[in-house]
Amino acid sequence: xxxxxxxxxxxxxxxxxxxxxxxxxxxxxxxxxxxxxxxxxxxxxxxxxxxxxxxxxxxxxxxxxxxxxxxxxxxxxxxxxxxxxxxxxxxxxxxxxxxxxxxxxxxxxxxxxxxxxxxxxxxxxxxxxxxxxxxxxxxxxxxxxxxxxxxxxxxxxxxxxxxxxxxxxxxxxxxxxxxxxxxxxxxxxxxxxxxxxxxxxxxxxxxxxxxxxxxxxxxxxxxxxxxxxxxxxxxxxxxxxxxxxxxxxxxxxxxxxxxxxxxxxxxxxxxxxxxxxxxxxxxxxxxxxxxxxxxxxxxxxxxxxxxxxxxxxxxxxxxxxxxxxxxxxxxxxxxxxxxxxxxxxxxxxxx
Amino acid sequence: xxxxxxxxxxxxxxxxxxxxxxxxxxxxxxxxxxxxxxxxxxxxxxxxxxxxxxxxxxxxxxxxxxxxxxxxxxxxxxxxxxxxxxxxxxxxxxxxxxxxxxxxxxxxxxxxxxxxxxxxxxxxxxxxxxxxxxxxxxxxxxxxxxxxxxxxxxxxxxxxxxxxxxxxxxxxxxxxxxxxxxxxxxxxxxxxxxxxxxxxxxxxxxxxxxxxxxxxxxxxxxxxxxxxxxxxxxxxxxxxxxxxxxx
Numbered sequence: 354x355x356x357x358x359x360x361x362x363x364x365x366x367x368x369x370x371x372x373x374x375x376x377x378x379x380x381x382x383x384x385x386x387x388x389x390x391x392x393x394x395x396x397x398x399x400x401x402x403x404x405x406x407x408x409x410x411x412x413x414x415x416x417x418x419x420x421x422x423x424x425x426x427x428x429x430x431x432x433x434x435x436x437x438x439x440x441x442x443x444x445x446x447x448x449x450x451x452x453x454x455x456x457x458x459x460x461x462x463x464x465x466x467x468x469x470x471x472x473x474x475x476x477x478x479x480x481x482x483x484x485x486x487x488x489x490x491x492x493x494x495x496x497x498x499x500x501x502x503x504x505x506x507x508x509x510x511x512x513x514x515x516x517x518x519x520x521x522x523x524x525x526x527x528x529x530x531x532x533x534x535x536x537x538x539x540x541x542x543x544x545x546x547x548x549x550x551x552x553x554x555x556x557x558x559x560x561x562x563x564x565x566x567x568x569x570x571x572x573x574x575x576x577x578x579x580x581x582x583x584x585x586x587x588x589x590x591x592x593x594x595x596x597x598x599x600x601x602x603x604x605x606x607x608x609x610x611x612x613x614x615x616x617x618x619x620x621x622x623x624x625x626x627x628x629x630x631x632x633x634x635x636x637x638x639x640x641x642x643x644x645x646x647x648x649x650x651x652x653x654x655x656x657x658x659x660x661x662x663x664x665x666x667x668x669x670x671x672x673x674x675x676x677x678x679x680x681x682x683x684x685x686x687x688x689x690x691x692x693x694x695x696x697x698x699x700x701x702x703x704x
Numbered sequence: 705x706x707x708x709x710x711x712x713x714x715x716x717x718x719x720x721x722x723x724x725x726x727x728x729x730x731x732x733x734x735x736x737x738x739x740x741x742x743x744x745x746x747x748x749x750x751x752x753x754x755x756x757x758x759x760x761x762x763x764x765x766x767x768x769x770x771x772x773x774x775x776x777x778x779x780x781x782x783x784x785x786x787x788x789x790x791x792x793x794x795x796x797x798x799x800x801x802x803x804x805x806x807x808x809x810x811x812x813x814x815x816x817x818x819x820x821x822x823x824x825x826x827x828x829x830x831x832x833x834x835x836x837x838x839x840x841x842x843x844x845x846x847x848x849x850x851x852x853x854x855x856x857x858x859x860x861x862x863x864x865x866x867x868x869x870x871x872x873x874x875x876x877x878x879x880x881x882x883x884x885x886x887x888x889x890x891x892x893x894x895x896x897x898x899x900x901x902x903x904x905x906x907x908x909x910x911x912x913x914x915x916x917x918x919x920x921x922x923x924x925x926x927x928x929x930x931x932x933x934x935x936x937x938x939x940x941x942x943x944x945x946x947x948x949x950x951x
Contacts, residue, residue: 552818552819552821553806553819553820553821556798556802557806559795559798559806560798560806563796567793567794567795568795569778570781570786570787570793571786571863572777572786572866573778573806573809574778581815685846689844690799690849691844693840693843
């Protein structure tokens with residue numbers, strides 16, 4: 354790791370750890386920022402690095418959310434009674450039950466979407482370009498409608514997640530807990546993704562983006578890489594979903610869990626804004642986007658979606674490659690794109 | 705030396721278009737063989753049939769005595785039969801070294817291999833091959849920023865890193881300036897002599913193919929028109945007619 358990297362990482366670490374004390378009023382907002390960063394990072398695995406623009410990744414977010422809370426509840430109480438009667442009033446999780454359930458819930462929130470991604474991916478990752486994008490868009494919308502029809506998880510009414518246990522301190526501790534959990538998750542996600550981008554997997558998904566036919570002609574089983582990429586992405590998205598559901602405390606099928614028109618679009622925008630196909634792009638994009646979004650909601654209330662639309666237009670016209678992509682075009686030498694002048698002798702003479 | 709590639713009475717139709725009709729040809733191991741013919745005579749279709757891009761309608765194709773006409777592309781590639789494309793196909797947003805690394809295929813795409821680090825000796829091997837084609841200096845540039853001719857050289861190097869037994873080259877010198885063409889001919893002969901790789905080359909530039917190939921096949925209207933040494937082909941009336949029109 355270079356010196357520059359160490360400085361950047363430690364700055365972010367210090368900010369992440371101290372933010373709840375420095376900006377206590379914005380604790381929830383910063384927690385959401387970390388979740389948004391996970392969304393952008395995982396979207397970028399397909400959309401940026403692999404060149405498969407998916408508009409349906411929200412599916413895994415929602416599935417993770419539902420699976421997490423279903424496991425939390427179902428481990429100790431009958432799930433159908435809970436959702437039918439507003440069960441949080443009759444059934445109470447003890448402190449140990451709550452944390453035990455939450456742990457298992459998050460584990461399953463990762464695994465189940467990963468399996469779903471493998472199954473769906475096997476079916477639709479053979480599609481390319483626009484066809485893949487439209488297909489995933491359909492899947493994301495369908496998921497919300499389907500979830501809205503399942504009685505067991507509360508159908509269109511939604512379901513409540515287990516409330517914070519009474520015995521161990523109030524809302525202050527709760528928000529603290531969720532803040533650090535979000536921060537931990539985003540760190541783990543970032544480093545796992547950073548690690549796999551350095552392996553052969555990272556090279557091959559880039560190759561798929563640039564020229565899938567060539568990659569196939571060179572004998573690479575591209576399908577396998579595409580599915581694995583989606584599975585990794587779904588795993589972390591699912592966990593992010595589980596976290597988000599618990600943080601909000603209430604799950605609704607089309608507005609919160611499978612919120613294609615908000616989080617589903619945001620994750621694409623953030624990755625593109627920061628620079629898709631780069632490791633840091635989605636992180637930068639998420640931060641910038643979140644600041645803009647909250648600014649619009651505060652200062653342009655009523656017109657916030659108009660302002661957001663204007664932002665999208667500006668991004669697409671002036672930064673089609675995103676912030677990092679723009680810098681790369683401008684200063685390629687800072688990204689290692691240099692002609693090796695010293696080794697000019699190594700150039701074989703063409704006669 | 706034995707026959708490495710045998711194409712036996714291959715038919716390929718696209719609707720009413722007879723792209724390949726009853727095409728048979730043999731390529732000897734270790735040789736450089738040319739494939740010429742006017743535009744639309746079915747050369748690239750034949751390449752596609754050989755490497756398994758599309759299934760053939762009739763006939764059979766043998767590589768080292770093994771029937772490959774029904775195998776998918778990756779399986780054919782694994783046997784050591786690779787192709788390059790007429791329009792260069794490189795990974796334009798990756799730099800040259802990464803282009804090389806991604807082209808080097810491990811034995812199997814198991815999960816373990818997929819998440820394995822790229823071995824160090826591979827980087828060294830890539831650099832050596834880039835030196836061989838004269839791109840070492842530009843190894844850190846994005847492949848998309850290279851000139852067309854340099855991209856062709858890069859594509860050649862990418863094929864070589866897998867140590868194939870045979871290479872199918874689709875117009876390796878099309879759209880390249882004359883100085884660089886000599887460089888490419890030189891490299892191709894070296895590839896053949898030093899690495900012992902059999903070459904089957906589609907080429908429109910007669911000077912190139914005559915100085916390169918030991919044997920030439922000529923296609924016209926999807927059928928095999930003539931075969932023989934460069935001298936024979938040069939003096940074959942049917943070939944001249946096919947290229948210039950019957951007088």
